Amino acid sequence: MNTVYFVALADDILLLAPSVNVMQSLVNALKTGLFISSVKSISLRIGRRHTNDCQNLVIPIDGNSFDWESSIRYLRVYIDCAVHFRCLYEVVKRKFYCSFNGIYGKIGRKA
Secondary structure (H helix, E strand, O other): OOOOEEEEEOOEEEEEOOOHHHHHHHHHHHOOOOOOOOOOOEEOOOOOOOOOOOOOOEOOOOOOEOEEOOEEEEOOEEEEOOOOOEEEOHHHHHHHHHHHHHHHHHHOOOO
16 A cells, blocks of 8 residues: 655645655546646655656646656755755755844944
8 A cells, every 4th residue: 555645734735655656646636626737846756766767747637747856945945856855954054144144244243
C-alpha cells in the first residue's frame, strides 16, 4: 500500500508521494474537485534517484504538465532536490542580514 500525504494551508497544498506513478494517480484523482494551475504547480524529487530523468506529471483536464525543479519555495521555506530532505536557509539568512544592516545603518550604536 502506498501512503500519500498532503499539507494544506489556505490555498497552498503540498502533496507527498513515494513515487512518480503514485503522484500521477493522485493528480488524476484531484481533477474532480480542484482546479490545478500548471503555471503555479511544480514538482520536486527527493531520494536516491533525484537526478534521473523522469516523465513530467500531466494535468488531466488541460493536458499541461508540471515542471521538475531543483528547489521549491513553500511557505517561505526553500526545499532542495537532494538524496535526503533538506531545507535551504541561505536566502532567509541573506534577507535577515540585509534587513538588520539596513536598520543598524540608520540607528548605529545609539540604541
